Amino acid sequence: MSDRLQELGIFVRAAETGSFSRAARELGTTQPSVSRTIAGLERRLGVKLLLRTTRRITLTDAGSVLLERARHILPEIDEAEDAARGTDSLRGLLKVAMPVAFGIREVIPRLQAFLADHPQLRIDFVMADGAEDLVAEGVDVALRLGQLADSGFGSRKLASVPRYLVASPGYLELRGTPASLADLDGRDCILGPGASGRKGWVFRDGKVERPITGDERFNVGSAEGVIALAKAGLGMAVASLWMCRAELAAGHLVSILSDYPLAPAEVHAVFPAGRQPSRKVRAFTAHLADRLRGD
Structure with missing residues (x-):
C-alpha cells in the first residue's frame, strides 16, 4: 500500500x-x-x-x-x-504562500507558540507580492489581502484592520496637510498592490463613496516599496495597519483625513486543494486568525 x-x-x-x-x-x-x-x-x-x-x-x-x-x-x-x-501534534510539511511585507511584519512574529506546540511540523514559505500559481507551487494555504478574485478555491476570512491615508511629517510640512478630499488634487500619490490601491483610492464621504486618484506619481509592485516611498517624503499612500503599524508608532508616518474613512483591509486564507483543508491548514489558520483578531 x-x-x-x-x-x-x-x-x-x-x-x-x-x-x-x-x-x-x-x-x-x-x-x-x-x-x-x-x-x-x-x-x-x-x-x-x-x-x-x-x-x-x-x-x-x-x-x-x-x-x-x-x-x-x-x-x-x-x-x-x-x-x-x-x-495532537502536527507533523510533516506545510507550504504557505503570502505577501512579503505582511508575512515578515505580521505572520512570522506570531508563529513561535504555534511551532512550539508542533515541533515536528516544517513550514515552507512562498513569499511574493504577485499572484502565484498556487496549484503548481503545491501550496497548502495562501494568505491574501484585499478582495478575492472569483475562483473555485475554498477560502476563510481571518481578520480585518483599518486602512489609512498616510504621509511623512516632512512631506506634509513641505506640501501642507490636506483638510478635505479636494485638497488631494495635485498631490503625489503612491499606488501599490492589494490594499494599497493599484487603481486608486475610494473614500467614504458621509454615505457617498468618493474615488480619488490624485496625481499618480508612483506605482509600486510591493507593499514595502509603498511604505519606503512614503517614509522618504515622496508622496502620500494608503496602507493597512498591518503595513504601517511600526511607522505610525515611531512617527515616521502620520494618518491624515481620518474623517473620510477607507474600507478596511481583509486577510483571507485560500485553500487551493478545495473546500476541505487538511488538519495542518485548519490549525495554522485558526492560530493566525486568533492572533490577528487579538490585536
Whole structure:
C-alpha cells in the first residue's frame, strides 16, 4: 500500500507542476525516477494519465479524475495516521504562500507558540507580492489581502484592520496637510498592490463613496516599496495597519483625513486543494486568525 501512496504523491506533484524535473526537485529524487513511477502507475491502471511534450506535461481525462481523487485521499491518510498515533501534534510539511511585507511584519512574529506546540511540523514559505500559481507551487494555504478574485478555491476570512491615508511629517510640512478630499488634487500619490490601491483610492464621504486618484506619481509592485516611498517624503499612500503599524508608532508616518474613512483591509486564507483543508491548514489558520483578531 505504501508504494501505491508514494505513486499517487509523485503523480500529484508531476500533474500540478506540469514538469517531471520540477516534481523531482521538490520530492528530492530524479527526473528519470519520476518518469518511471508515472509509467508504472499508468501500466498498472491500464490508462494514459499524462501527455508528454517537449515543454510540458498535461492531464488526460483519466488523469484529471485521478488527480481530483488523490488530492483528497492523501491528506485524509495523513490525518488518519495522526489519529492512530493518538497525538495532537502536527507533523510533516506545510507550504504557505503570502505577501512579503505582511508575512515578515505580521505572520512570522506570531508563529513561535504555534511551532512550539508542533515541533515536528516544517513550514515552507512562498513569499511574493504577485499572484502565484498556487496549484503548481503545491501550496497548502495562501494568505491574501484585499478582495478575492472569483475562483473555485475554498477560502476563510481571518481578520480585518483599518486602512489609512498616510504621509511623512516632512512631506506634509513641505506640501501642507490636506483638510478635505479636494485638497488631494495635485498631490503625489503612491499606488501599490492589494490594499494599497493599484487603481486608486475610494473614500467614504458621509454615505457617498468618493474615488480619488490624485496625481499618480508612483506605482509600486510591493507593499514595502509603498511604505519606503512614503517614509522618504515622496508622496502620500494608503496602507493597512498591518503595513504601517511600526511607522505610525515611531512617527515616521502620520494618518491624515481620518474623517473620510477607507474600507478596511481583509486577510483571507485560500485553500487551493478545495473546500476541505487538511488538519495542518485548519490549525495554522485558526492560530493566525486568533492572533490577528487579538490585536
